[in-house]
Amino acid sequence: MFGFNKKKNSDALLTQYDIPTFPTTVLNILSKLRDPEVSINELATSLEIDPGLHVRILRTVNSVAFGLTHKVNNISHAVNLLGRGRLESLVLSVAVKDGLTKNNQVQWLDMSNFWAISARRAAMARGLANILHPNVQSDVFTIGLLQDMAVPVLANAGGNRYRDIYQNWLGCNQCDLTEPEQDQLHMNHAHLGAQMAEYWEFPQTLVDAIKSHHALSNEAPLSVRIAALIKGSSENDTSEIIVEKAQRMFNIDSTITIEMLGMIEQAETDGLISPGATLVEPTSGNTGIGLALVSAVKGYHVVLVMPDSMSVERRQLLQAYGAELILTPGSAGMAGAIAKAEQLSADNGYFLIHQFTNPANPATHQRTTGPEIYRQLNGKIDAFVTGVGTGGTITGVGHYLRQQNKDIRIVAVEPEASAVLSGGSAGPHLIQGIGAGFIPRVLDTTIYSDIIKVSNDDAIATTTALAKQGVFCGISSGANLFAAQQIAWLRKTGGLRYSVALGIVLTLLFVVPTTLFANQAQTKQGRVTWVNDGDTLQVQGVGTIRLIGVDCPEKETTDRDWKYLRHGCNDQHQLRLSAASTLKRVIQLCKGKQVQVQVGGDKRDRYGRTLAYVWLPDGRMLNQLLLKEGRAIVYRRFEFDQKKEFIRLESIAKRSRAGIWQ
Structure with a gap:
């Protein structure tokens, strides 16, 4: 139901915030919100909006961060004025109809300070701007043509720079084009986003990611490369590429x-x-x-x-x-x-609706989502990884992909705390959106060949790591990406080229910088079955390293006493460390530099895991690895102040509220 804040009527709010630049049609929308029974279709009809135009706007520009003026300095008031966020596409339809989007600006908005339609969206935009351009002290807004990439337009730069770039891209003064006309010219959002990012000198990794995103799709961009694209890798390199299906903000068109x-x-x-x-x-x-x-x-x-x-x-x-x-x-x-x-x-x-039993659920995904993913990746898919909620996505997409290529691995993701698909018991968990606690009727349990169980901590940690890179998604998306990494890194044989992880929450808004989960400490050659003083490894991006000061146990006990620290893409490249080895090791580069390595020893978290750290000479962390039961994964990567030579291991047991290692 629509409606204003009951404490004040619509006229009083409009007067209070003084919005003289609103066109009559938008004021009509606001005034009609007094009637709580009016439907969005009735509202569209009364405003003489072409239904086709409205649907088109909803599906293509849909999540434009639509706002009021700089005089509305409280986002909650903006939400009240526009009467629930679902009016955004309707208002934008009016704007297109009345030619208000000429020059690719909603001209009746004050460009000096733009407020999004909800607190969450505004926070995302501001947070993203702070990550990409922290030195600019300004509020931000997003423009519909860039919304798929969520590239923020910095308010103090305004529309002129946007218009100039757009003109350069088109090669002519056609800035008064409507959205349908732009589509006819095949103007791609990602291309424009890349040019804007370069213009404003955003981090090069983001620019590269945006261009990679564009390269994946010749249609409305929905898929992005999320990991790998390791610097310097060739087309024939076997490094895994994980692709995340980036759903648009607020699940619109997802x-x-x-x-x-x-x-x-x-x-x-x-x-x-x-x-x-x-x-x-x-x-x-x-x-x-x-x-x-x-x-x-x-x-x-x-x-x-x-x-x-x-x-x-x-x-x-x-x-x-x-x-x-x-x-x-x-x-x-x-x-x-x-x-x-x-x-x-x-x-x-x-x-x-009966989403858990409705056959239209998987049928829709088999008809739409599956072909979309297969088409945008040109069929180059080895594994499809997704969390199981209703089971409709994995069943529908899985059947379509298997029809195209029976060798594609379909991988189900479920919460470790409620691993029903694996034969465990239902239980409470924090990965909202998956793990219903029972096997849904629409789920075809024969369609997937693997099940990955993800803990609450791992899902939250991955989600948090993404957020720190400006990618805002839900916890189940973090679980999907975590599971996709396991499939890519822990597979029995090499050769996987693409691994698709499908996020199902509010999910990703734009492309993550490609260095986030790339493991730059990959071996090019050699295999170390266990470590002795003087052993060397050839590490990509680092050079030849020599292990010194290693204290291995005098005799081997059983395999379960050993942990594997993976540096490469398959079983041929691994460094085997003894769980009984000493706490601190030193890796020495053959050029004379030393790298500190700290291994958790007998300290474990609640899941029986220990950590290994690899530090560069200037104090930067090369990798942080999580070891458990014969495997290791890159948990997260970040850089420390160069003044810090290393961080002592005593902090290993200290955990934040989000479950991140401190």
């Missing part, structure tokens, strides 16, 4: 939104529902966001039932899209939410 649209349209085709009906569905938040969006556009009232253990942000976002939210005890899990939704359907005649 696979889950398409999934919910497919199920609703199938119900409409079957004559089960029509606009004006009330829909009900249990959700952990992911599908609920897509369902709320589709319901808002198509004119349905939606009631969502969600465990109260889900985040407050999810609740707020669902309510912002106009959904009625009912919470169930978190201890009952998704089963409790399903039971409550079924009760509401039976008692009130609400239509239950």
